[in-house]
Amino acid sequence: MDDIKKEIVEAIKQYSTIIIHRHLNPDPDALGSQIGLLHVIKHSYPSKVVHAVGEEVGRLQFIGRMDVIPDDVYRDALVVVCDTANLSRISDSRYKMGKRLIKIDHHPDQESFGDLSWVDPSFSSASEMLVDLCLGFPDDLKLNKEAARAFYTGIIGDTGNFQKGKISPGTLEIASILRSYNFQPERIHNFLNIKTKHSSHLQRDIMMSYKRTDKGVAYFVMTEEMLSKYDIDRTEASNLINTLSGLKGVRIWVFFIEYPEEIRVRIRSRNTPIDSVARMFNGGGHPFASGANIPTWEAVDQVIHALNQVCP
Structure with missing residues (x-):
């Protein structure tokens, strides 16, 4: 698994244009992993062109907004698909137009795809996987406040505020590291848990x-x-x-x-x-x-x- 992680990092370093996808009907982890990775790459390599694509969900726009890009941006681009188990669920079918494809996912691996595939269901979320990747290669992938906020949102979403799913001591340790970036985590809990009068x-x-x-x-x-x-x-x-x-x-x-x-x-x-x-x-x-x-x-x-x- 460490070899796959290293190959993913090397691919990110190699490509000047990187386009990040995730699954249709995105939940907080799909968007959190996608937007978090975008901020990590932009922070670590300011000269790279990095885009996040797919449909938007109004109430989750606080995590980050999507980019609208033409087809020709995919030429010679690295495409990374986060939190998506099968090809049919990838938001924006242009993922296949890139030069190289990477899959990063924590769902059971029922449909393998990508030139590189890192799938590990022992993680609570794709967001936790990507933080683990950053911590494993701190000289190449640098966390910042914006990335930490997005990744934390993804972990909170897939663990139901640490009440369900696969929550290990490592999950809690990663959450603690992310909270050290001082992005007001209580606001994220409020955004995810708020209910309107109509929903009540x-x-x-x-x-x-x-x-x-x-x-x-x-x-x-x-x-x-x-x-x-x-x-x-x-x-x-x-x-x-x-x-x-x-x-x-x-x-x-x-x-x-x-x-x-x-x-x-x-x-x-x-x-x-x-x-x-x-x-x-x-x-x-x-x-x-x-x-x-x-x-x-x-x-x-x-x-x-x-x-x-x-x-x-």
Whole structure:
């Protein structure tokens, strides 16, 4: 693994243009790892051209903004994809137009890609991986306040404020190092945990009208009409996923959220691996936190049936 890390660092040093991607529908770790790496490279090598690309999420723009670049920027560029397990989930399909491709991810390695691939599920997040890389090569990759802030946001997002996921002593040590950069971490916690009046009302109605199977799969359907009724965007709505997590007897909880061209599925569980089901429906992720996509509402029953099958 150290050889791969060294090769990644050497590639970053070699290329004058670097373009950083991450997965579709980004969460704090996807954006935190992407923006954090951008700031590290810009700080370490001011003469390099570095871009972060992909769609933006309004409530997460505090982490960093995306660049809009023409295709020709990819010519002779190094492309780095953070926090993305499979090719189909990479935001902005132009990743394939670069000269060289690197994958850095902490999800289980179900689809290998890239000229260089560093995948390690023992880390809490892709953000933690990149801090580890910086600490391992301090003369080549230098942290600064902006990078520390982005990486910390990613770690907080994927560990649920250090309450879930793979949290090791190393995770806490890295968080402590990042906090030493004095970027007001309490503001990040506030940004990620804030709920509007509208989302509170929706959360109440989720508790009143969710459905549950005999196997312990709880689920809730959010239509376009419902989102309009509550005047809430899809990102804020999807962040309510753990509303159903504390219910007695519930082993798996699921949100189905309507988008213009598909229905996105957010799946969480307490101890039951669900990533295999997500992969059945054009998705993937962690054993206990995954996402998927279905084309129509008719497929909802298929997802629920598959989740019932994996319940013990």
